[in-house]
Amino acid sequence: MNATAHIGNDNVIENSIIGLKGGKILLVADAKTANFDKTTYDEVIDATGKHVYPGIIAPNSTLGLTEIESVRATNDFRETGTTLPNVRSLIAYNTDSKIIPTVRSNGILLAQITPRGGLVSGTSSVVALDGWNWEDAAYKTDDGIHINWPTIQSRKFLDEDNLFPGPFEKNKDYIKQTEVLKKLFADAKAYNELAVKEEANLRFEAMKGLFNGTQTLFIHSNTVKEMVEAINFVVLNKISKVAIVGGKETWMITDLLKQHNISVVIARVHDLPTYPEDDIDLPYKLPYLLQKAGILFCLNNEGDMEAMGARNLPFLAGTAAAYGLTKEQALKSITLNTAKILGIDKTVGSIEQGKDATIFISTGDALDMMGNNVERAFVKGNNIDLNNDQKMLYEKYKTKYGIK
Numbered sequence: 159m160n161a162t163a164h165i166g167n168d169n170v171i172e173n174s175i176i177g178l179k180g181g182k183i184l185l186v187a188d189a190k191t192a193n194f195d196k197t198t199y200d201e202v203i204d205a206t207g208k209h210v211y212p213g214i215i216a217p218n219s220t221l222g223l224t225e226i227e228s229v230r231a232t233n234d235f236r237e238t239g240t241t242l243p244n245v246r247s248l249i250a251y252n253t254d255s256k257i258i259p260t261v262r263s264n265g266i267l268l269a270q271i272t273p274r275g276g277l278v279s280g281t282s283s284v285v286a287l288d289g290w291n292w293e294d295a296a297y298k299t300d301d302g303i304h305i306n307w308p309t310i311q312s313r314k315f316l317d318e319d320n321l322f323p324g325p326f327e328k329n330k331d332y333i334k335q336t337e338v339l340k341k342l343f344a345d346a347k348a349y350n351e352l353a354v355k356e357e358a359n360l361r362f363e364a365m366k367g368l369f370n371g372t373q374t375l376f377i378h379s380n381t382v383k384e385m386v387e388a389i390n391f392v393v394l395n396k397i398s399k400v401a402i403v404g405g406k407e408t409w410m411i412t413d414l415l416k417q418h419n420i421s422v423v424i425a426r427v428h429d430l431p432t433y434p435e436d437d438i439d440l441p442y443k444l445p446y447l448l449q450k451a452g453i454l455f456c457l458n459n460e461g462d463m464e465a466m467g468a469r470n471l472p473f474l475a476g477t478a479a480a481y482g483l484t485k486e487q488a489l490k491s492i493t494l495n496t497a498k499i500l501g502i503d504k505t506v507g508s509i510e511q512g513k514d515a516t517i518f519i520s521t522g523d524a525l526d527m528m529g530n531n532v533e534r535a536f537v538k539g540n541n542i543d544l545n546n547d548q549k550m551l552y553e554k555y556k557t558k559y560g561i562k
Contacts, residue, residue, distance in 0.1 A: 160189060161205035161519065166212040166493040166508030168486045176210060178515040181539035186511055203519070203534065211489065211524050212508050213267030213516035213537065215284075215496040216468040217423050218304075218376070218403050218458040221269045222251040222258060222285070224465050236275035241342050243303050244364035245280030247273045251292040257466050259546035262287050264469040265518045265532050267542075268297060270500055272304055272376075277339055279304040281364060282376070284500055286516070288537040298502050302374035303365060304403070307388045308335035310381070336387070343395050374399040374501065380406040380425065380432070389418060401499050403458070406432055409444055412451035421454040421499045424491075426461050427474050439481060445491055446482025456496035476525035488525060515539040 163174035163186070175192050177185030177199065185194060196202055225232035234250045251271050261269075267287055273280035281300045289295030309329050316322040329335075342361075349355070349362040350369055367373030375397050377388045385402060389411075392400050398419075402408060405422040408415060415422065424444055431440045448455045457474050459467050471492050479488035497507025505514045516537050522529025535542050555561075 159202060159204055159206075161208045161210045163210045163509055164212075164486065164489055164524075165510065166489060167510070168484075168490065170486065174210065176509060176517070178536065178539050181515055183509060183511055183513050183515050183517075186509055205519050207521075208533070209520045209522065209524060210509065211265060211518055211520065212493045213506065213518060213535070214265045214471055214492045214524075215456075215500070215507065216261070216266050216269040216459065216471055217456055217496050217500060218272045218282075218460050219269045219464065219468055220272065220274065221261060221287075221465045221468055222253065222255050222271055223247060223273075225252075225255055225257065227463065227465075235273055237273070237280065240276040241278040241338065241361070242273075242276060242280050243278050243342075243346075244360040245273055246283070246300065247271045247280060248283035248285070248292055248296060248299060251283075251285055251295060253289050253291055253295055255465075256547055258287050259543070260466065260548060261469045262535060262542065263532055263544055263546055263549070264472060264530055265520065265524055265535065266468055266471055267516050267518065267535060267537050268502075268506065269468065270301065275306075277306055277308070277335060278342065279306065281373075284502060286537050288540060288542050297506075298500065300364075300367070300373065301500055301502075302376050302399075302401075303368060304376045304378060305339065307377050307379040307384050308332050308339075310383055336391075340391070343391075347395060368397050368399075369395075371398045374401055374499070376401050376403050376423070378403045380404040382407045382410050385411060386414065389414060389420065392420075393418065399501075404460070406441070406444070408453070409447040409451075412448065412453055415453050416451065421456075422448060423458050423499065424448070424455050426459050427457065427477055428470070429461075442477055442481040445478040445488070449483055449487060454495060454498060455491060456499055457491050472525050472530055473527055476523075476527075479525060485523075485525065 163171040173189045175187050175189045220235045223235040237245045270284050272282040284298040285295040286297045311326045311328050313326050314324045316324045346362040346365040350366045379385050401421045403423040404425045408422050427441045429441045475488040475492045479485050494507035497503035518535035519533050521531040524530045
């Protein structure tokens with residue numbers, strides 16, 4: 159009761175009532191005008207002066223697939239091979255990861271668990287960040303297949319830590335790599351059109367959803383030439399559900415994206431521009447440029463320390479709000495827009511009657527580092543534990559040194 163409710167669909171209710179029952183949102187209304195009976199609820203939370211948000215969704219994430227990036231034995235997001243559409247990230251998802259509770263503490267309550275590497279990395283799934291095992295956590299199984307479109311040229315770095323970029327070098331194997339993708343998809347399409355299959359092919363079976371519209375093809379690419387070739391590729395293969403992941407230069411081809419109804423999972427906006435001649439704030443304002451062009455987009459945090467860095471998603475949205483988006487448009491880029499791209503918007507992504515009760519309460523503005531302080535969070539109505547190792551250490555040493 160009495161919180162400012164950020165619905166997630168551009169609407170805000172200043173003094174709200176939100177009722178949860180059976181894991182669903184039963185009531186969303188203005189407290190000034192709504193008629194309701196408090197006694198029908200097990201608990202009444204007075205959230206005066208606070209804010210309620212839909213659970214934030216982290217797309218294209220290795221959360222639960224990695225623990226310590228520098229320790230190879232803790233990384234389980236890449237299989238050996240180059241074309242592996244049948245590799246399922248879901249079964250490698252570790253619900254006991256110590257990173258997950260730290261991410262939930264900032265309001266991230268769902269994630270798209272995504273494999274990495276090769277030309278075809280494998281199949282992702284959406285999980286709720288609450289569950290005993292991967293079966294419990296599974297929210298949408300095998301939602302899409304991820305391909306890494308070959309780069310025409312790539313930048314070499316001058317140091318081992320990839321801090322100092324050097325010159326661009328041409329990819330001599332570009333044509334060979336694209337031909338591998340073209341043959342794979344042609345063979346898979348032909349296989350899935352057969353009425354009777356003499357022998358099962360697991361790779362082709364995994365791709366069936368791309369051709370019947372039940373799965374999304376996520377194309378990881380950043381430059382205009384590569385994205386245009388990738389779009390021509392999906393048009394040729396008649397794949398209806400497509401999203402570009404990364405898309406640093408998508409602002410140049412918005413008409414083409416709109417024509418083919420292609421959405422964008424924008425690369426980390428806290429980044430430097432690709433070329434010296436680019437505007438220094440281009441990554442920050444890319445969400446606004448796509449919003450202005452009418453492109454469906456969301457934000458992701460792929461890059462170094464991406465699993466633990468998923469907790470920064472609300473602050474990426476906050477930066478986008480400082481560079482053109484409204485605060486509610488920025489919120490959509492990590493909630494409802496993400497849900498639409500992942501195909502789960504009927505049940506999550508906004509605070510609306512009938513949807514899953516996956517929401518959180520923050521004492522302040524969740525898109526601001528100073529305001530994001532999550533007090534309560536619910537996943538499908540379950541009141542989840544917001545404790546984590548960092549909080550335990552904070553309390554331990556605060557007590558030791560008598561800090562109040």
